[in-house]
Amino acid sequence: MASKALPELIKAAFRDEKTKQEFRTNPERVLARYSLSEQEKRAVLAANTNLGLATSSSASVESTIEALDFWM
Amino acid sequence: MSQELQSELVEKEIEANLAALPETAELSLLIKEALARTTGRLSGKENKESRPWLLLPLIVCESVSGEYEPAVPVAAALLLAKAAAELFDDIEDQDTPRALYLKWGLPIATNIATTMLILSEKAIPGLRARGIPDHKIVHIMDIINSFHGHTCTGQHRDLSISPGTVITEEDYLSITGMKSASQIECACYTGAYLATDDEMKINAFARFGYNLGMAVQIANDIKGIVEGIDIIKRKTTLPVIYGLTQVEGEDLSRLTKTYMANSETTADPVEIKDILFRTGAIYYATVKIEMYKQAAVDALSTVKAGGVNTQQLKELLD
Numbered sequence: 351m352a353s354k355a356l357p358e359l360i361k362a363a364f365r366d367e368k369t370k371q372e373f374r375t376n377p378e379r380v381l382a383r384y385s386l387s388e389q390e391k392r393a394v395l396a397a398n399t400n401l402g403l404a405t406s407s408s409a410s411v412e413s414t415i416e417a418l419d420f421w422m
Numbered sequence: 423m424s425q426e427l428q429s430e431l432v433e434k435e436i437e438a439n440l441a442a443l444p445e446t447a448e449l450s451l452l453i454k455e456a457l458a459r460t461t462g463r464l465s466g467k468e469n470k471e472s473r474p475w476l477l478l479p480l481i482v483c484e485s486v487s488g489e490y491e492p493a494v495p496v497a498a499a500l501l502l503a504k505a506a507a508e509l510f511d512d513i514e515d516q517d518t519p520r521a522l523y524l525k526w527g528l529p530i531a532t533n534i535a536t537t538m539l540i541l542s543e544k545a546i547p548g549l550r551a552r553g554i555p556d557h558k559i560v561h562i563m564d565i566i567n568s569f570h571g572h573t574c575t576g577q578h579r580d581l582s583i584s585p586g587t588v589i590t591e592e593d594y595l596s597i598t599g600m601k602s603a604s605q606i607e608c609a610c611y612t613g614a615y616l617a618t619d620d621e622m623k624i625n626a627f628a629r630f631g632y633n634l635g636m637a638v639q640i641a642n643d644i645k646g647i648v649e650g651i652d653i654i655k656r657k658t659t660l661p662v663i664y665g666l667t668q669v670e671g672e673d674l675s676r677l678t679k680t681y682m683a684n685s686e687t688t689a690d691p692v693e694i695k696d697i698l699f700r701t702g703a704i705y706y707a708t709v710k711i712e713m714y715k716q717a718a719v720d721a722l723s724t725v726k727a728g729g730v731n732t733q734q735l736k737e738l739l740d
Contacts, residue, residue: 357668357706364702393712401708406699407648411708415648417740418641418711421475421606421634
């Protein structure tokens with residue numbers, strides 16, 4: 351089963367301006383409010399470090415994709 | 423050893439297999455054209471970089487045992503099978519304007535793909551010349567065909583989805599695992615199996631390959647959205663599934679109209695891409711990529727303690 355907590359966190363971070371700002375300044379505090387697995391927490395923090403909250407296409411998004419798509 | 427030299431070794435192995443065909447000239451040219459599409463290497467060799475997964479059997483074998491040569495026939499077999507699968511895939515999907523079957527005609531393309539499958543099978547006994555014992559060769563044949571069976575089953579499930587049907591994330595990930603990840607899993611499993619009898623190491627490399635394959639496919643999904651190609655084709659990939667199940671209001675209405683069965687709404691790549699980024703659907707997919715990448719790294723960590731050199735694989739992952 352797919353985790354329900356991960357979509358809930360992302361919905362809140364993208365829909366609610368206050369949560370979005372809090373996530374940008376202190377992602378761990380926002381993560382603590384959701385029942386994420388350790389693997390999910392690590393992944394969110396890694397994605398946040400690499401891309402931030404990717405709300406539009408950017409050079410960093412495209413380079414991340416290209417690095418993996420090279421394997422296809 | 424550099425990937426370029428490893429690629430050349432695999433190409434020589436394929437050349438030797440092609441030479442066994444009667445009246446090879448024209449047939450070989452077409453097979454080489456199909457192989458060039460698959461490797462990304464241009465036939466004139468202007469671009470010498472190959473896609474690294476095609477060399478994974480060599481890279482994994484070298485990581486475990488320090489030798490890559492035993493894996494050359496397997497890499498040749500997997501490359502031939504991959505090129506055949508891509509030809510068949512183009513014929514089945516009929517959505518690629520540059521597909522080789524449009525250039526050659528359906529009968530020729532079908533025969534070329536079939537020939538490459540036969541050559542793939544014929545490449546595996548080449549392991550004997552590399553000193554691999556018969557019982558291992560039989561197992562390699564069996565395991566490669568098992569993985570190919572997974573790929574065909576995943577493709578069947580994908581082709582059987584009615585247009586406009588929204589599948590669950592679980593179904594999507596299951597199909598992706600069978601169709602895409604199993605190929606990279608197979609390359610890693612076989613590379614490790616040729617290097618060791620240690621099942622723990624072999625299974626760890628298989629897990630590495632599976633998780634890498636999942637990450638690669640989801641990255642390809644995001645690329646399809648960023649470039650707009652998958653939006654025009656109305657492909658229901660992971661970001662779209664997130665959008666259709668988590669997004670609300672007017673954005674959901676636009677997504678539903680675009681992806682519903684028999685929709686008369688023209689897909690607008692700019693608008694749909696904006697919705698999928700703005701609502702976190704693309705971000706969700708990037709988090710999923712990170713989860714699979716971490717699982718791949720974790721798999722490598724379990725073999726590092728056993729004296730396996732994982733440096734090159736970690737570098738490729740980054």
